[in-house]
Amino acid sequence: MSFDVDALLDKLDLDAKVRLLAGQDVWTLPARPEIGLSSLVLSDGPVGVRGVRWSPDDPSVTLPSPTALAAAWDPRLAVRAGRLLAQEARRKGVHVLLAPTVNLQRSPLGGRHFECYSEDPLLTGMVGAGYVTGVQDGGVGVTVKHFVANDSETERFTADVHLGERALRELYLAPFELIVRRAKPWGIMAAYNSVNGITMTQHAELLNGVLRDEWGFDGFVVSDWLAARDTVASANGGLDVAMPGPRTVFGDQLAEAVRGGEVDPDVVDDMVRRVLLLAHRTGALDGGTPPEQSTMDGDAVAREIAHRSFVLLSNQIGLLPLKQPPSIALIGALAADPKILGGGSATVFPDHVVSPLDGLRKALPAGTELTYAIGADPRTTLPPATDNFRLRATAKAADGTRLAEFPLREARIDWIGELPAGLDLATLASVEIEGTFLPEATGTHTFGLTGPGDLRLVVGGQTLFDGVNLPEGGDVFTSIMQVIEQRRDVELTAGEPVDVSLTYWVPSEMAEFARGTFAWVIFALGHRGPVLDPDAALDEAVALAGKSEVAVVVVGTTAEVESEGFDRTSLALPGRQDELVRRVAEANPNTVVVVNAGSPVELPWRDDVAAVLLTWFPGQAGGDALADVLFGHEEPGGRLPTTWPAKLEDAPVTRVTPEEGVLPYDEGVYIGYSAWARTDRQPAYWFGHGHGYTTWVYDELDVFPDDEGGAKVRVRVRNTGKRRGREVVQLYLVPTERGDRPHRWLAGFASVEAGPGEVADAEITIAPRSVSVWRDGWQHIAGEYVLEASHSYAEPRLSTRTVLQKIR
Structure with a gap:
């Protein structure tokens, strides 16, 4: 450390020290002016920086989803993403970004896989390390999360994941270890779940033993929000900060635990040291070095990541890129929203x-006509009311007293964590959207x-709903993430204004939720004007497609399908989107x-269309990036970071629901492509799959083993x-004596660029860990391997045999 942390500790008594280890509110740690410590501010990510307000009035640059970033297979691009987010964090006064997610x-x-990178630990770790490096280059901390085995959402607060040491080490801990060793993150977030019977916020074996003693992690460990459950076990188990507060x-x-002899004072001192080190690193402590200010263009970075991430799944007749067609029919609700x-x-x-409709309109070549139809709307909830609504939010006490009033850009309230200034959970009784x-x-x-709770909707003096909105058999807490919508129709006349009011009564249980410190006031008023009935909307889209040169259909998932808080039950596209594609x-x-989805969906018509382009959740500039790719200004640069099944029932690992609180990982080390390779079923698209707009020949593969059991590899490719x-050059190792190891596994990768007729060399390092197995410790499995230089897991282009062994 470049500052005297012990001198700072000497200025703090026990009560002052322990206050630094608990949030003073939902997003911040307290300041200690007597030692020059400012309040540390933490904020959610990972595609933007929200800050301490959950509100559209405090906007943030929004990058493509983590699955998209991983699809670029380029840690250098992840560094750029991280640097942009550090710039955003500094703009908002944020010291620590609660990201990345490397489960x-x-x-x-x-259900939350859009926020994770990949099924493969090496790809996850490399992209995550790039992201962490970029954020911390900008003087902003990270909390790599969720440590560990928090790989599904069902019963995530209480699930006890049971898995063997080998799978834990080779798969689930591996991305964290790679990031700790390579990028040296300043923070780790401990997960809600338990691992083999021990809650992660008090898992001394993994937090103190593996993370700190074995890997040398010197940063702080923060709980996921509300995950810390036991004072003594958490402190002795390796947790540093419990959030949220107070x-x-x-x-x-x-x-009290220290004074009672249950926690050693030295343990508390070490916890505080790590918080002060974080403050020093992020500039929140006097004497810290402020980071250099950057001026990255958020839109440009978002656009670059988007087109670099798009995966061209198929291009059967070479239709893409489009060659200035006279007419294009753009179809799908997700094309406009x-x-x-x-x-x-x-x-x-x-x-x-920038929606696809916006992007194509801006980039449309001269002489090309663009028309639009909804066709089929997959959304199961109406979008928040905006156009031609003049709205405000009014907060009231139980006696009807107005506590505060806020203008609204859209008819939605998202007060999560903190309430707006001046409001308190103890006195807030209702919130009304009116106008x-x-x-x-x-x-x-x-x-x-x-x-979730009691609502009343009044339109034009007519009460359309007045009752409880909860799932059947549900309560306010289990329904927080599960959106339930009530719809009502009313006849209105053009040009005649009507008064609108939606009142939400804050559930009495909310004042006790998280001991009265964590607000969760979410409700919205949606609206849809007169529309065609679903059959007529489909007919209109089909007719439009039939008279156009090219039809572009945008399909995908919705917030009710992919979100934090619940897992999926199906991979089918919601609504009538499959029917829409077939008919068009x-x-x-x-x-x-x-395909506008964050993680795998079934595409039963994939062989019946000219091209399929996966755009993930593409961030704020997705429409511009889509136009870039469709019209050939940029190449779709992505490769799949996950294997996509043709049908859910084909997938080899599907269990995400605990039984009696336990979720067994019975598949061991066989997930993703390794699990698929053990079955007699073929996925729709293998890990690493994706096409570009040019063709490549793999000319040479040279391997130079080192004396540590790894190798340097050079792959020469020609455009x-x-x-x-x-081209993304992927290296896979195939053991000649497999034993209990997978058929093949990813050992390295690199992306290269070249013009027509040019060659490029991909230089890739294979780490000794790639040929190691956990058997009561890491064992290097020396011997002969087949090394494959591949376009994807299932498409080797060159191979050679090599011996990898440790000499020293």
């Missing part, structure tokens, strides 16, 4: 979003309300399907196409 995509049913298992309770990010704590609010609406069209208008493809052979392009 593995163990099952395609994981009432946590640390603070005063920790001081895309899903740009996943739900839950990953949510941030961009100040603008006027001026209809543009005469006919049936549909209003929808969401939010029958009407127009030049049909391009754009045999007619345009510049990028």
